[in-house]
Amino acid sequence: MAFSFFKKTEKPKKEETHSGPKYYDLRVKNIIQETKDAISIVFEHPASGKINYKPGQFLTLITSVNGKEVRRAYSLCSSPFVDHDLAVTVKRVENGLMSNWLPDHLKTGATIKVMEPMGQFTTEYNTNNKRHIILFAGGSGITPMMSIIKSILSQEPNSICSLIYCNRDIDSIIFKNDLEKIEISDEGRLHVIHVLDNAPMNWQGYSGLLNHDMLTKLFERIPDWGIANTTYLMCGPEGMMKNVETLLGQRNIPKEKIFKESFVQGTIDKDEKKEIATSEELKPREVTIRYDGQEYKVMVPPHKAILETALDQGIDLPYSCQSGLCTACRGKALSGKVKLDEEEGLSQSERAEGYVLTCVGHPLTDDVVIEIG
Ligand SMILES: Cc1cc2nc3c(=O)[nH]c(=O)nc-3n(C[C@H](O)[C@H](O)[C@H](O)COP(=O)(O)OP(=O)(O)OC[C@H]3O[C@@H](n4cnc5c(N)ncnc54)[C@H](O)[C@@H]3O)c2cc1C
Ligand code: FES
Known part of the structure; x- marks a missing residue:
């Protein structure tokens, strides 16, 4: 359709047979100081072949800061139709971990781990479009x-x-x-x-x-x-x-x-959300997660999200923003009820189909089974 952006349910099809996302080690070709507090990081495509992406999608950069793995989403500012390389632009956030680590520590020639491009803030391009x-x-x-x-x-x-x-x-x-x-x-x-x-x-x-x-x-x-x-x-x-x-x-x-x-989790409606959270009964409950051909059982405490609990137990699930915005952690609840702290990332139809975001999801019943990928 000429004038509509992707609906959230129209996820780009993946070519790989395993259900998890692809990871790459990308070489930094150049770092450009755009403004006093923003840099662009230009990456070479990997030797194994070009990374396909759609304008408006983001890369997840993964690095170790103070001995702890940190992941953050950065939208690609390059165009797959125009630019030879991939590029993201990072603006410093006051006291932010990754947005300050990158300009302070990343150097040209270094490699950094990234998760494949994701996101649905994009559209189909067609020479016949007039918009x-x-x-x-x-x-x-x-x-x-x-x-x-x-x-x-x-x-x-x-x-x-x-x-x-x-x-x-x-x-x-x-x-x-x-x-x-x-x-x-x-x-x-x-x-x-x-x-x-x-x-x-x-x-x-x-x-x-x-x-x-x-x-x-x-x-x-x-x-x-x-x-x-x-x-x-x-x-x-x-x-x-x-x-x-x-x-x-x-x-x-x-x-x-x-x-x-959205780059940041909303704060404007926070009080309203807090009320919803406290009004519902959160107890420690077991959640079954099916991912990449494996089945995992995790006991999720009330103050933790499903993703965080799984990661703490060494289960390598996909994620990026951990704020309910980017959908990298999206899964489908095959049974049970899940409460989401933040619903910004999912469309109404996705919610109706049972999709959940594990990074902001808490089990409300004892029979939650989530399939990821
Ligand atoms: C889909 C998506 C695409 C994104 N694309 C870009 C991009 O192209 N360029 C870019 O610079 N960032 C982008 N971001 C934001 C980025 O992922 C990080 O959140 C940001 O760099 C801050 O990370 P940090 O580790 O430095 O801060 P953290 O240590 O995670 O946060 C420190 C504090 O700053 C607040 N904060 C976080 N981000 C912001 C912000 N943007 N403005 C104000 N306060 C903030 C947090 O709530 C927290 O209180 C994107 C986020 C998403 C979800
Ligand atoms: S990790 Fe981004 S929505 Fe869950």
Whole structure:
């Protein structure tokens, strides 16, 4: 379908016969300092062959920090249609483990373990498509957008993109020059509007909170292709995405036209979730996990998720964000009831089919059997 992004249930098919994800040791070809606190890490494809991925997907980087394995998801900013190598961009998070370890310790020529690309913040590309993609990005949320923009412009000659990119200040704009170059090379097909929290004196663009009035002004500056031909994507801080969702709702943009990628577990609705958690009865319960031809039984205590309990027992299950966002740990509950702390990663139809996220899942009954892969 020309205008729809993948529904969450349409998982890309895997070619391998075992049910687990593939892991690779990738060589770091280059490290680019994008801004004061963001680097791009460029990887060579492995000698065994190119890694296939879709624009908008992420890699899981796996490394040891202070003697403990750490995994984090990083969206690919490279495009499989345009770029020879794979690349991710990492922005430092205050006191963050991996986002500071990578720029401080990773060097060109080193290898790092990664889990194959995953994620459903993506779409099918077709030369016959004629669509306007409006992208809202905030800070590091530009990474999947960069891959999608490059891919749309190269694969769909009749489509256009408009990017509204929010940043703290001018020095925190990642890919500023690259975006300017694309605006020139693909004249009229990419419109970039920067919005800054703190604008310098001579700033010609927009600054301040993205509110109804500002969005109205911004939309006057980008082409109007009508609701049917326009898709809205967003990736950025939770507050920004909530705000944009509300503003698009006020403009009567249907929810089916809006797609978002979250990097961080939400905090805004946390109190509501806590209430749900305490109102339900969590007890130590045994869970059966079927994965990669093996069956495991784990006793899950109330304060731990199913994934964490399994990992503590040395069961090597797939995972990435451990926050219920990326679906790398997704499994299907064949029986029993599972409570999820965070449901952001799963679509309604996935939940109805019994899919669960083991990283945020707790057994509510004694007969939980989960099949992964
Ligand atoms: C699907 C997906 C794709 C992602 N893609 C990217 C990407 O392309 N580039 C990128 O830089 N990051 C990306 N992330 C975020 C990344 O995986 C890490 O969460 C981030 O780098 C922080 O990890 P850390 O180990 O440094 O921080 P942690 O040690 O895990 O966290 C430290 C503290 O910072 C908070 N925190 C974590 N992440 C953020 C954040 N982004 N902003 C503000 N506070 C935060 C945590 O809640 C915690 O309190 C992505 C996440 C997901 C789920
Ligand atoms: S590991 Fe990312 S959703 Fe569970």
